[in-house]
Amino acid sequence: MTNAPRLSFTAPRVEDAVADELFAGDDYEGMRFSVADFGEFDLTGTTFRECELASVTLSEAGMRGTRFIESLITASFAPVLRAPRSTWRDSLVESPRWGSAELFDSELRMLHIRGGKIDYLNLRGSTLSDVLIEDCVITDLDLGGATTTRVALKNCRIDTIDLTRATNVDLDLRGSDFAALNGLDGARGVVIDEGQLSLLAPLLAGQLGIVVE
Template identity: 30%
Template sequence: MPRSRSTGPLPPRVSSPDLPRVLEPAETLTGHEEILGARLAPLHGARDASFARIAECAIPDADLDTFTLTGASLRDVLISGIRATRLIAPGSAWRTVTIDGGRLATLELSGAELDSVEFRGLRIDYANLALATLSDVRFVDCRFGSLDLPEASLDRVQFSGCHADEVDCRSVRSNNLDLRGLEALSFTDPAGLSGATLAIRQAEQHAVAFATALGIRVLE
């Protein structure tokens, strides 16, 4: 008998960063710099790497006030154990990048392009992905205060074991968006979830908000 076609969302196609077996130690990371095949020494204070090109690099144990990557390009990069007050990267491009563990007060990725990116074990107070384009992105065991996605484009994006106090989903455009692993206390605009996949328990939890968005009065 022919196999039945799956009706669930397609999972993201995420690969681990392809790093050289030996990484050269590096201590500097500045704007417009091109750095390849390096292990950046623990970064401290404030670092501005706007418009830098970073490829096949490891960035372990950064402890920063501000890490600025505005307009930067990251390819095959592993960031692990990061702690930063602000990671600022609007208009940046991320391809095959993993951020594994850490704490960010603010993650600014407005207008960024993310392709084959995984966020794992992060606590983020405020994440701004407005107008960002996410393709093949996975969030695993992440906790958000506010997750802002207005006018973002999401394709094959998946959440697993995640929690958010508030999700701003105004005018989100999505395809194969799997929210079953995201426990959200509230969605600001249920209409923005069109095309996303929820679990039955999530639909029940937010039923009143969904009904209100459809103009349905819900009374005792």
């Protein structure tokens, strides 16, 4: 039996705030930033706790080690999202429009990503626990070296998934369409349906040296 992600997100109570100045390493709580451009900000190590970010631009913002805790991020835009080693915990990311999302070595726990489009979601070396991604279009999903526990992708369209050296427990891909899966060495613990198995059959045969004529 496959264990589903355990989610408990509740929309935070927030007050409107102005994003004229945000400082690296500061802790912001209970604030709502709307239609703001964070592109020039250094948000290294900054924490957003019980905050709402609505229609914000995050492109090129320095977000290494940024933490989103019990927060709501809606309609965010970033041709390049630079957020390695960031933390996304007990939060909802809705309708993101991200180009290259550099989230490698990050921690995603009790995170729900719903809708939107992401060209390249780089989660190499990250830890994902209780994560649901649904109704999202992802060109390339990179989980190389990642550790996943109770992660589900539902009704997503994905071109390529890379699982090289991944460690998975209940990584549920059922109900999503993907064109290619790389890194079969990291596919243990993945849950797929019969239709997806037929897609993977040639790859599995090649991995085992089986010739099909």
